[in-house]
Amino acid sequence: MGVDFFSINSLARGSSFGTPEGAKEFFLSINSKEETSFTEELEALYNSYMLAMEKCGLSEDTLVFGRFYISDIANQKETLRQSKIFDVLRKGAVSSIQQCPVFGGDVSLLVYHIKRNNSPLKREVFAYDSEDRRNGAIIYGNHYDLLWIANFYGIGQFDSYMQSHEVFQSFNDILNNNGMTMLDNVIRTWVYIRDVDNHYEGMVKARKDFFNELGLTSETRYIASTGIEGFSKEVNSLVALDAFAIKNLKPEQIVNMEALNHLPPTIKYGVTFERGSRIRFGERSHLHISGTASIDKNGKVMYPADVRKQTLRTLDNIKALLEPHGADLNDMAYYIAYIRNFKDSKKVMEVLEKEIPSEIPLLLLEGAVCRPSWLVELEGTAIIPDSNDFPPFF
DSSP states (O other): OOOOESSSSSEEEEEEESSSOOOOOEEEEEESSSSSOOOHHHHHHHHHHHHHHHHHHHOGGEEEEEEEESSSSHHHHHHHSSSSHHHTTTTTTTEEEOOSSSSSSSEEEEEEEEEEETTTTTTEEOOOOOOHHHHHHEEEEESSSEEEEEEEESSSSOOOOHHHHHHHHHHHHHHHHHTOOHHEEEEEEEEEEEHHHHHHHHHHHHHHHHHHHHOOOSOOOOOOEEEEEEEESSSSSSSEEEEEETTTTOOGGGGOOOOOTTTOGGGGGOOOOEEEEEEEEEEEEOOOEEEEEEETTTTTOOOOOOOOHHHHHHHHHHHHHGGGTTTTTEEEEEEEEEEEGGGGGHHHHHHHHHSSOTOOOOEEEEOOOTTTTEEEEEEEEEEEOOOOOSSOOO
């Protein structure tokens, strides 16, 4: 029993994992074709998504979260928000990020579904601002509740520290209003930074200060995370946050993932996120791999200016994180690869096509990593069987 991979068509891939005791999870990655209008791309994306749901026995009632990656948010936002596929994705938490897809057209999509005994998910969907941009969803399960937030774009003073503090505070308020805390329940964050070379430092300091206030330290735990260039609002917004939390977890269900012979703790160079987090359920574990790059055990960049070797080292680091938990690259349910230089795409894909399963959901996006000398970064989630006394997922 493990993750199953499948292709829907030349543009859509999927993965699934299920057990008799728990729910069945699906990740779908869908790309669009080049050389058509953006409206036509969205129509084709919709058709691929409908086909994928039909083949997998999914529906709007099983939707949890979706994220659009687009090439030009200023000129594409309204068309996207008025499209049929966006209307479908609004049934869950939905994010839209400017990170240009490398292959195909101007838009790609990652979607997450949970299928539970052919019964619809019980959920509430929220909008948190007057523009209906900041949004979220609570998915109620038999044993756990999932809280997702999406498109929490920075507001206020044009300062990445101030905007980052505000989005984390807003997320924390939502957690508290739903009986959760940052320390006990948050599993994964994605922080998108406009002009990462200049504004990443402000976000890092704000996050560190905020976490210290809430008791997230090197002595307790941090949160699996990706911090990458991207943005979800056209102007004046320097950061954006997507995140999810799980209610009713016990502390011992959250296991920090380390590989100290390959990667140091992030606090060694002043950053506060976990390399990965394993979440143990009664019959499966989720292994959330943070944004990972070509780094050595001392925190130094390996193979500057060589994107192929950096990609291989990044995969080696992910292997090292997975191995102590009995997992490997074939257990990943999806990958997202970010590249600083659009021209490096073929070199990165040459490596990935040799190293990871051919049908695994994969998106390759233009997104600068937090150090200029890092040319590529990878993230994703693995799912493996488990057996313990905790309640099953979901």
